[in-house]
Amino acid sequence: MIKYIGSKRTLLPVILDAVRAVPDASTVIDLFSGTSRVGHALKAAGYRVLANDHNAYAAALARCYVEADAEDVLADATRLVHELNALPGRAGYFTDTFCVKSRFVHPRNGERIDAIREAIAAKSLPPELEAVMLVSLMEAADRVDSTTGLQMAYLKDWAPRAHNSLELRVPAVLPRSPHGKGRATCLDALDAAALFEADIAYIDPPYNQHSYLGNYHVWESLVRWDKPAIYGIACKRVDVRERQSIFNSRPRFAESLRAVFAAVSAPVIILSFSNEGFIARKEIEAMLAELWRGRATITTIENDFKRYVGAQIGIYNPRGEKVGKVSHLRNKEFVYVVRREPAAASQVGVLPLA
Numbered sequence: 245m246i247k248y249i250g251s252k253r254t255l256l257p258v259i260l261d262a263v264r265a266v267p268d269a270s271t272v273i274d275l276f277s278g279t280s281r282v283g284h285a286l287k288a289a290g291y292r293v294l295a296n297d298h299n300a301y302a303a304a305l306a307r308c309y310v311e312a313d314a315e316d317v318l319a320d321a322t323r324l325v326h327e328l329n330a331l332p333g334r335a336g337y338f339t340d341t342f343c344v345k346s347r348f349v350h351p352r353n354g355e356r357i358d359a360i361r362e363a364i365a366a367k368s369l370p371p372e373l374e375a376v377m378l379v380s381l382m383e384a385a386d387r388v389d390s391t392t393g394l395q396m397a398y399l400k401d402w403a404p405r406a407h408n409s410l411e412l413r414v415p416a417v418l419p420r421s422p423h424g425k426g427r428a429t430c431l432d433a434l435d436a437a438a439l440f441e442a443d444i445a446y447i448d449p450p451y452n453q454h455s456y457l458g459n460y461h462v463w464e465s466l467v468r469w470d471k472p473a474i475y476g477i478a479c480k481r482v483d484v485r486e487r488q489s490i491f492n493s494r495p496r497f498a499e500s501l502r503a504v505f506a507a508v509s510a511p512v513i514i515l516s517f518s519n520e521g522f523i524a525r526k527e528i529e530a531m532l533a534e535l536w537r538g539r540a541t542i543t544t545i546e547n548d549f550k551r552y553v554g555a556q557i558g559i560y561n562p563r564g565e566k567v568g569k570v571s572h573l574r575n576k577e578f579v580y581v582v583r584r585e586p587a588a589a590s591q592v593g594v595l596p597l598a
């Protein structure tokens with residue numbers, strides 16, 4: 245899986261336990277799927293998963309890990325990984341943009357990325373197989389990148405891993421769930437919430453002003469392969485400026501989250517949110533308590549974590565000198581589980597975990 249800020253890798257056991265505690269649930273919708281780690285774990289646990297994210301690279305990850313089934317794509321993907329790993333490099337848009345104008349990937353690997361991406365495009369593969377191959381390429385590029393996990397900037401000197409040779413691997417695609425085929429969409433969360441029915445809705449929105457498209461623009465350009473005009477030192481796609489999410493707006497966040505809750509038809513909502521987010525726990529609990537005309541039972545699970553790697557490393561100026569101070573090194577991730585109850589009373593419970 246790619247390095248992704250806000251990925252719920254460490255929260256997976258908590259989320260899985262919360263899902264398993266819902267009796268008779270078979271379908272889960274993940275409205276902000278990101279890496280699709282959560283959807284992948286749920287599919288592995290037997291659930292039918294519908295995964296949505298408004299960025300194309302995340303939709304490719306969802307199509308690979310949630311929608312595609314091993315029995316349909318693995319044989320072809322294995323053959324293609326072997327074939328594409330043998331392709332010689334050939335410099336093109338990726339090398340020029342992300343290895344010469346900027347330095348996200350070493351040019352030797354950039355040339356191979358160009359050659360492999362052009363070959364995938366030329367094959368006009370069926371969408372699920374294409375997504376599997378794009379994910380294989382994205383993950384291979386991520387293993388040899390020269391960043392701290394965000395594409396707002398690259399390291400001054402090549403990271404040691406940037407000198408390794410890019411190598412495609414077959415992604416861990418899972419067999420189909422006994423409850424039916426999963427689905428991946430690339431919609432605004434509000435539209436996806438209104439469109440799909442599920443037993444449980446998992447909601448993991450951005451929690452601050454930083455745009456995921458801006459933080460992962462290299463993957464967006466690699467997946468879309470639209471070779472867009474770029475700006476700035478990080479060579480961001482020009483549409484990063486226009487394609488904004490309302491969930492990255494402090495003044496609009498609460499009303500947008502409320503609108504997503506209202507659009508969801510599932511009787512159980514599981515919400516992940518950090519204590520560093522736009523709105524505080526008390527406000528979220530109050531918002532959730534209003535759901536379904538007050539027929540909501542809320543359990544809040546509190547989890548204590550190390551902050552992301554950038555915070556651990558510290559703050560540096562462009563000359564590589566340590567400046568300023570990181571305010572704190574730990575954060576709390578809350579998982580709110582909300583059930584629609586038949587009785588007309590709402591309750592709030594607290595369950596401290598880690």
Ligand SMILES: C[S@@+](CC[C@H](N)C(=O)[O-])C[C@H]1O[C@@H](n2cnc3c(N)ncnc32)[C@H](O)[C@@H]1O
Pocket residue numbers: 248249250251252253275276277278279280281282296297298299302431432433434448449450451456457489490491
């Ligand atoms: C906190 S991350 C989700 C992380 C994910 N659960 C994981 O484990 O990888 C939030 C995601 O919301 C997506 N997003 C932001 N605004 C959105 C919107 N309006 N509609 C759909 N997805 C959106 C971002 O692209 C990002 O992948």
